[in-house]
Amino acid sequence: MKTRKMLIFLVLMLVSISILAACSDKKEVEGKLETLTILYPGDENDRMTEFLENEFSEKMAADLGLKVKVIFVPWAQYWEQKDIMLAANEPIDLYWDGLPDLSTIVNKKQSMPLDDLIKEYGQDMLKVLPMEQFQGAMIDGKIQGIPSAYAPSSAMYQLVAVRQDILEAVGMSEVKTPDDLKEFATRAAEKFPEMKGPADIVFKPLTRYFADEQYNWIAVEDLVVFGEDSKKAYSYYESEAFQEVAKFNRSMYDAGLYSEDLTIKYNERDSRMQTGLYLWVEGSLGKEMEIIDAIKANAPDARVKTYLLADDKPRYITATGGEVLGIPVTAPNPEGAIKFVNWIYKSKENYQLALYGVEGKDYEIVDGRIKKLTPSEFFYEWMFRNQNYQMFGPDVAQESIDNYKSWDDKAILSASLGFRFNNEKVKLIETALKEVAGKDLAAIRSGFVDFETGYPKAIKKLKAAGIDEYVAEIQRQLDEFLASK
Template identity: 65%
Template sequence: MKRLLILTAAVIMATGLLGGCSSKGESKEGTKTQTVTILYPGDESDRMSEFMSNEFAEKMKEDLGIKVEMVYTPWDQYWEQKDIMLAAQEPIDLYWDGLPDLATIVNKKQAAVLNDLIDKYGQNLLKVLPEEQLKGATINGEVYGIPSAYAPSSGMFQMVCVRQDILEACGMTEIKTTEDLKLFAEKAKKLYPEMKGPADPIFKPLTRYFADEQLTWCANEDAVVYGDTTNKVYDYYETDAFKKVAQYNRQMYNEGLYSDDLTTKYNERDSRMQTGLYLWVEGSLGKENEVISSVKANAPDARLKSYILKPEEPRYIIATGGEVLCIPQTAPNPEGAMKFIDWL
């Protein structure tokens, strides 16, 4: 959750901000303060709760005259709970999801058309979010979501977030190559037999590492990629990069460094990492800040650090999707939600 809110804590922007419940209450001045309820995956730390209740609350009251409430759901339950809550028309004004899932979200009638709201309350948004980025959340000319980040290059899906404390205990200082990762897993298995190995096969960071050209995921979940050098569209599973990723992961599995859960329960990778019993998980910029509280709850001495493999190479943009903020059709306070997004 902290991805929107990391951007919130610095200028009060947010990389993982979202929260709330929609109700109305009386302010000290006697005017009504509207509540914006935001649904977001993850757990809230004590410091984040304090920040939301004090500095952030004052800023929202001063700038927008609203109260923001966050509703958190554990990562491994988020999408199921989101569907249940929206189907039950619970008072959710804003929620986070994956941009590649937007068509499914619209088909489920979980997102309102935002064109009019953007015209009325999103003028600051339009100043900083390029039109082509906004088109990524447009279906048949209607905008159904707001991409939560824009940048010419980012660490999305390209990094690996590791247990830095264990890495250093194994006599290593950093991760730059796939050989480094394998060596880390081998050493940790010997020194920390209670650990369960990696939490994630990190196929996208590995794809970037093994690819001969910049690859951009462009359609049909993760099946289609565009090659920046060849200017061709490929079936990802026919690329040399995928073959090398598969060979590497098969070697890791055959040597007992990967567990069955990595593939049979792939979507639980973040939950695994948060148990404090795993060595690494796929990361993006700020990933370590996002999950460290949960990891420390189970491993108090844990430290996390994110690395990009083969750092000397350009940081390829390998995902056109990313994340999206949606306002449900049943949102009690869609105007407040859009004002909040515009403020961000």
């Protein structure tokens, strides 16, 4: 009996020692890991939390020696919080923002030159992200960020992603004009009172329709556009196209078809659409593929189709990506940030793990299509999309895939491709203009404020803030850029 007890005691001792050793080894491994902190827009879901703490954490530790910390910030507060956190030198290594803001990002020291880091740690990334892809994120010949998404991009942000099932249910088959959108919203309000109307004012698709020449936005807060025919810079808010957009949107408010949220909570437009209770949102090519699963989780019979208003007008490639991944000058671990992005693009397996989760648990591949087994989102597909690895769901029609892949075949390269305005000489003016745009003109653009009474006052403020000098400086730099091509 004593011998048996002694054996049990010894076994328990050995188990305890093994556990302690394992814990010690784990702590030792964790102690050797470098921390990578990512600032990320949106809300964290339960599966993403579990994924980051387990499967993804193990992969990062094993492959890169990194412990990845993701700070989630709701969309409505993201840009403000990003500026506050970076200004306070908080330890952020990687974040996402818009390419039109690149000069502001650089001048605020929110982004460092990445050429040397990419050369040393990003060689796998360059195999699937051509160097031409980076020209839209260069200032003075230096790479200041990694453009998000390598995919067909002509007419970016000029499309409308529409609830096709609701459109057909109200007796319509397609949308081609702003009047079609208004008719759709009117009929839907009558037949489906539980629906909450449009999720977005889609001002860029509307601008495409109303503009005499196609515009490309080339400054912060949508202040200035580039005319593709005239090759000139214009104050967007003073353009005839903007005035038509504002008048149309005012008519939508007057008809009770727009809600106040479209102005007050503009940046939440994608989140609204995904509730399954809204009719349309600004799109980009393939947008319906991005959002359909989230919508179906709330509206199982939903179908989404993307339309280009004024389809007969030319489509321009105006940027090699609409957004950019930036590494702040104060980043504690810039090497880790590049290693992380490089890892995602290194292989299809890495790409799928980061964007889709664990095969067999979160998704499965059937006949070359990706079938998601859970509605959970992982790292946003639109943020890292790469046409070398991109997967399509089983419900996506082959016609849509073929259209997607050939979308840029007839596109025209914008003469402004690669132009990045340096705002160093007009930073104070730009700050004043952004305030007018945000406080006055955004509400007019949304139709929230009466155009006839509000617009003249807002333009007077815009003039007083220095819009003419601002446009002149952009034009000067633009002329230099065009002359150098």
